[in-house]
Amino acid sequence: MTALVLLDHEGGQIRKAALSAVAAATKLGDVHVLVTGDAAVVLAAVSIAGVSKVLHAADARYAHDLAEPLAALVASLAGGYDHIVAAAGAFGKNVLPRTAALLDVQPIPDVISIESADTFVRPIYAGNALATVRSSDAKKLLTIRSAAFDPAPAKGGSATVETLPGVDSPEVSRFEGVQLSTSDRPELESARVVVSGGRGMQSEEKFHTLDPLADVLGAALGASRAAVDSGFVPNECQVGQTGKIVAPDLYMAFGISGAIQHLAGMKDSRVIVAVNKDPDAPIFQVADYGVVGDLFEIVPQLVNALKK
Amino acid sequence: MKILVPVKRVVDYNIKPRVKADGSGVETAGVKMSMNPFDEIAVEEAVRLREKGAASEVVVVSVGVQQAQDTLRTALAMGADRAILVLSDESPEPLAVAKVLKKLVDKEEPSLVILGKQAIDDDMNATGQMLAGFLGWGQGTFASKVELAEGRARVSREVDGGTEEVSLSLPAIITADLRLNEPRYASLPNIMKAKKKPLETLQAADLGVDMTPRLTVVSVAEPTERKAGIKLDSVAELVEKLRNEAKVI
Numbered sequence: 263m264t265a266l267v268l269l270d271h272e273g274g275q276i277r278k279a280a281l282s283a284v285a286a287a288t289k290l291g292d293v294h295v296l297v298t299g300d301a302a303v304v305l306a307a308v309s310i311a312g313v314s315k316v317l318h319a320a321d322a323r324y325a326h327d328l329a330e331p332l333a334a335l336v337a338s339l340a341g342g343y344d345h346i347v348a349a350a351g352a353f354g355k356n357v358l359p360r361t362a363a364l365l366d367v368q369p370i371p372d373v374i375s376i377e378s379a380d381t382f383v384r385p386i387y388a389g390n391a392l393a394t395v396r397s398s399d400a401k402k403l404l405t406i407r408s409a410a411f412d413p414a415p416a417k418g419g420s421a422t423v424e425t426l427p428g429v430d431s432p433e434v435s436r437f438e439g440v441q442l443s444t445s446d447r448p449e450l451e452s453a454r455v456v457v458s459g460g461r462g463m464q465s466e467e468k469f470h471t472l473d474p475l476a477d478v479l480g481a482a483l484g485a486s487r488a489a490v491d492s493g494f495v496p497n498e499c500q501v502g503q504t505g506k507i508v509a510p511d512l513y514m515a516f517g518i519s520g521a522i523q524h525l526a527g528m529k530d531s532r533v534i535v536a537v538n539k540d541p542d543a544p545i546f547q548v549a550d551y552g553v554v555g556d557l558f559e560i561v562p563q564l565v566n567a568l569k570k
Numbered sequence: 571m572k573i574l575v576p577v578k579r580v581v582d583y584n585i586k587p588r589v590k591a592d593g594s595g596v597e598t599a600g601v602k603m604s605m606n607p608f609d610e611i612a613v614e615e616a617v618r619l620r621e622k623g624a625a626s627e628v629v630v631v632s633v634g635v636q637q638a639q640d641t642l643r644t645a646l647a648m649g650a651d652r653a654i655l656v657l658s659d660e661s662p663e664p665l666a667v668a669k670v671l672k673k674l675v676d677k678e679e680p681s682l683v684i685l686g687k688q689a690i691d692d693d694m695n696a697t698g699q700m701l702a703g704f705l706g707w708g709q710g711t712f713a714s715k716v717e718l719a720e721g722r723a724r725v726s727r728e729v730d731g732g733t734e735e736v737s738l739s740l741p742a743i744i745t746a747d748l749r750l751n752e753p754r755y756a757s758l759p760n761i762m763k764a765k766k767k768p769l770e771t772l773q774a775a776d777l778g779v780d781m782t783p784r785l786t787v788v789s790v791a792e793p794t795e796r797k798a799g800i801k802l803d804s805v806a807e808l809v810e811k812l813r814n815e816a817k818v819i
Contacts, residue, residue: 359696363703368784387587434708438735550799
C-alpha cells in the first residue's frame with residue numbers, strides 16, 4: 263500500500279506538522295510526498311526518512327496552495343494511492359475535504375491514532391470524547407494531529423523526484439497576499455515550551471508581561487480564545503478546539519480559566535502549570551502545578567528565579 | 571443576490587458532553603441543543619450583507635431531525651428570510667450533507683453560500699470545502715473578513731502563520747471563523763416574527779441523495795482524564811518542582 267502526503271511548507275521550510283503527517287503515513291505503507299511550488303522544499307523533502315518519492319507540482323498555479331487547483335491535482339493522482347494524508351492545519355483542512363468531494367470520499371480529520379489501514383481514532387466534541395471510526399471508502403483521506411505523532415526525521419531518506427505537469431481546473435480563485443506574523447519565537451505547534459495568556463492578562467499592552475518569560479524559556483506564546491476575542495493577541499496564537507492543538511513538554515497558563523474548548527487544545531501537554539487568582543478556576547483540575555495569585559506579581563518573580 | 575446559509579443543531583456550547591455508557595456515542599437525549607456557534611456567525615454575516623444592500627435574500631437550511639426546525643427558527647429570528655429543513659437521520663456525515671446542499675444550490679441558485687467552518691460536535695471542518703468541490707466553486711475558508719465588489723468576494727483567511735487574502739469569483743463558498751463578526755441576539759419581537767416566516771420541509775431521500783454513512787463508529791470513549799496536581803505556595807517552590815521533579819526546565 264502507498265500513501266501520499268501533502269507536505270505543507272512556509273517560507274521554504276517544511277512544517278514540523280507535515281513531518282508528523284509523514285510519520286503517521288509510514289504506518290500505512292510506502293510514502294510519497296507532494297510538494298507545491300518551492301524547489302528548495304523539494305531538496306529538503308528527498309531527505310525525509312521513510313519517503314521514497316517526491317512529487318513536485320512546479321506549475322505556477324500551485325505556488326500559493328489555493329485549494330481549487332490543488333484539490334484537482336491531488337484527485338488526479340489519487341488512482342495510485344490508498345491513503346491521502348495531510349497535517350491537520352489550515353492547509354490540510356482547506357485542501358483535503360475538497361479533494362475528498364472530488365473523489366466521493368468522507369474524509370477523516372484530526373486522526374490521533376491509526377488502528378489499521380481502515381480504522382482510526384479521532385477526537386470529537388473538543389476532545390471530550392474519542393471516536394474510533396472505520397471507513398468503508400476505497401480510499402482514505404486523513405488529516406493528522408501533529409501532537410499525536412513524533413515528526414519523521416528530516417534526514418536519512420533518499421527519495422526520487424518526479425515533476426508533475428499542471429492539471430486543468432477552473433480559475434475561480436486568486437491569491438492576493440499573505441501577512442505572516444514575524445516572530446523569533448518557535449512555532450506554537452512544535453515548541454517544547456508554551457507560555458499562554460488568557461483574559462486575565464487584561465490588555466494587549468499587559469499581555470507583553472509574558473514576553474520576558476517566553477524569552478528566558480525559549481517558549482512559543484499562546485493564548486486562550488478569550489484573549490484573542492478581546493484583541494490582546496492575533497488569532498494565530500489561539501490554542502484550543504478552534505485554534506491550534508499543542509502538546510509541549512511544558513505548558514504554562516496565565517490568567518486562563520480553563521474553558522473546555524481551551525483544554526481541548528493543550529491537555530495532552532506533558533506538564534501543565536497554571537497561575538490564576540481564582541482558586542476554583544477549572545484550569546487547576548488539569549494542572550500538575552498550580553499557583554493561586556496575581557500573575558503580574560508572579561511572572562516577574564518567575565523570570566528572576568529562572569535567570570538564576 | 572441570494573445567500574444560502576446551512577446551519578446545524580448541536581449540543582449546546584456550554585454543556586459538557588457525556589459519553590454514553592455503551593460507548594456508542596455521546597448522549598444527546600434530554601440535553602440542551604443550540605445552533606452551532608460558527609453557524610451563528612455565518613447567519614450574522616449573511617444578514618449583515620443583506621442589511622447593507624449587498625444581498626436581497628437570506629435562506630437558511632438545516633439537514634437533520636425534525637427538531638432542527640428550532641435551529642432554523644433561531645436563524646429566522648436573527649434576520650434570515652426563509653428556511654428549508656431537509657429531514658434525515660440524526661447525524662448525517664459532511665459528505666452526505668454537502669450532497670444535499672448541492673441539490674439545494676442547484677435549485678435555489680444562490681451567489682454565495684456561507685457556512686460555519688466546523689460544527690462543535692463532530693469537529694469535522696469539511697462540509698463547506700466539500701460543497702465547493704461538488705460545485706466547482708471557489709472557497710474562502712476560515713474567513714475573518716468578507717468584502718463583496720464587482721462580482722467577486724475578497725476574503726481574509728485565518729491561516730497557521732497569519733492571514734491570507736484571496737479573491738473569489740461569484741458564486742462562491744465562504745466558511746466563517748470566529749473573528750468574522752459577533753452574532754446578534756434575537757429580540758423577542760423578532761422571535762415572534764420568525765414564527766410566521768416560511769419554513770419548507772423536504773425529505774433527503776426525495777432529493778435523490780444517498781445518505782448512507784461511510785464511517786462506522788466502532789466505539790466512543792472518554793479520554794483519559796488528567797488528574798489535578800498540587801497547588802504550590804511560592805514561585806521558588808514552582809521552579810524547584812519544574813527543575814527537579816518534572817525536569818522540564
